[in-house]
Amino acid sequence: MTAQLTKSRATGRVTLADVAKASQVSPMTASRALRGERAVDPVLVARVRDAADLLGYVPDPAARALASRHSSHVAMLLPMLSNTLFVDVLEAVQNTLQAAGFQTLMGVTHYDCDEEEQLLREQLLHRPAGLIVTGYARNEATRQLIAKSGVPCVHLMELLDSNGNDGIYSVGFSHEQGSAAMTQHLIQQGNRRIAFAAAQLDPRTMQRLEGWRQTLKTANMYDPKLECLDASPSSIAQGGKMFAQISEQQPDVDAIFYCNDDLAQGALLTALRLGIRVPEQIAIAGFNDLNGSDQMLPTLTTVRTPRTQIGTASAEMLLALIKGQPVATPCVDLGFELIVRNST
């Protein structure tokens, strides 16, 4: 077949009109054929597709967004990139979305609700096809912004109480249960004074705190003095500081459960430096199973969290919502895994 190669536009870009002309249908039919909308004669679909291939046609995202009022962007709000946890989620989301022809517009909130609101306002201007946000802790204005936008939204990382999850989509796991499982393990190992050490103090950290609290209370081992909370960012150095402090001020503590692996790694290094034997003198546990935890000395006992799976599953769920497909399980629990190594 001989396609007309005449380009009608000054820009030199191959447009839908060119494809339509070459395949002798209207632009509308070409548009529908290319998008795989049904109710188009298969013969025409084939003709249009061939012409598009021949001409090297690629749809213009801006024109499409303007006309349809939906871009091919997905806006994603993450608290912080310095926690490798979120980098893993981001990469998984990106891979899945990219394969489906969507672009990820990432925003970093720094755990700040005002910043989140600001970012979301900005991103909503781009009429994203979908939204991925982290957790549920946000201000009312942001919540309204999401709801009113009508843009499908998936919530990352956390589970929601079974009540009041109407129209809420989420992929995550129970931080409270993960924390309880680790605390239970520490008790079973014979520890009696189990401290909980946390930084950043974001909502998910507080849920882990709660899991530890409840488990200790049930075991009659709870003591507020065992809570070592610090709002500064989580880091290896910070974990070291907290370890030095606890081991000096509370020599009776026989185990420390850190809310994140970077803190626990810092604790392990500081224990080495101070000549304190782990787990003999004090047991150390972490959360997330980040890079390097299996290489520490001793290797770190931790809770492995499914961040890559969370990224993939949330992106897939969002894709379904965007297409208007039914989502069987709106709130997906991907669980966690207790990884017992040598530090406990």
Next chain:
Amino acid sequence: MTAQLTKSRATGRVTLADVAKASQVSPMTASRALRGERAVDPVLVARVRDAADLLGYVPDPAARALASRHSSHVAMLLPMLSNTLFVDVLEAVQNTLQAAGFQTLMGVTHYDCDEEEQLLREQLLHRPAGLIVTGYARNEATRQLIAKSGVPCVHLMELLDSNGNDGIYSVGFSHEQGSAAMTQHLIQQGNRRIAFAAAQLDPRTMQRLEGWRQTLKTANMYDPKLECLDASPSSIAQGGKMFAQISEQQPDVDAIFYCNDDLAQGALLTALRLGIRVPEQIAIAGFNDLNGSDQMLPTLTTVRTPRTQIGTASAEMLLALIKGQPVATPCVDLGFELIVRNST
């Protein structure tokens, strides 16, 4: 002043036409006033701005992109997010661009030229206002794609030879010099069998290899057996493996220079495990000064690289290029810093 609040569009969105009507000028004048284009009466500018504020007008990026043939996106190509190096650059770029009203469209190439080409093709469809790419190692098709697109482009991380940098913009530092400085330091410490251990073997790693090579050759200490190269990804575990291998097979090696800190951290941990004293029996050095290197036991001697500054400076340079402003220094060298700690 009383602005007319009548909205003309079915979408309910406040448009430029609304602002124009409210401020009693033509849409064109409103457009120019809002964009800060000169050649508009200051009185009208003020009137238009007020009306825009009052109505809560925000320009539609899609319409703007379609009409102007340039979006407010900046496409950024990074090799890999698992190296925290690039996450730091990404965050800095994002912060700077966001403040200027641009969105970052990130793509991960996995050090694969074909993937890079594919990603760039996809991103170019969105008519980005600017491009940020990593290094210079790419295939000819990709190079052509960048050149033909006419989109301003800044190259990250590396310096370019003084010859042939016509029209090339870059922000980075010399990996070869950074590596040479560290090698020099190791020689000065009295080491005579200095191994170079590297993973991933990307272009910048090879430049560091070259810096080490030249320095050892000059000092008459070069021996090909001292090169320990492995193309698998860089990680703490990989560094540990390489350390065990070198210390077993080449007991005369008295220092190991790792091309990246994660490898060196793994080496330090493995040395502890094997009971090999650092730096007494063997000195260990790294590159980049990543998180945790100052917390290791012993603390890690390394080369600090200015990744946040690279991100900020490259974004600022790109912004200038986008605005058509002259760029005084097209190839910026941000240098590096030798950080001597206790592992050497």
Next chain:
DNA sequence: CTGAAAGCGCTTACAG
């Protein structure tokens, strides 16, 4: 310095 016209490249909504 200001504006009327045309167009960017698609899709929605309405006919047939």
Next chain:
DNA sequence: CTGAAAGCGCTTACAG
């Protein structure tokens, strides 16, 4: 199942 019309919300290019 197909198409002609209108419009998405801006800016470019051209007048004045």
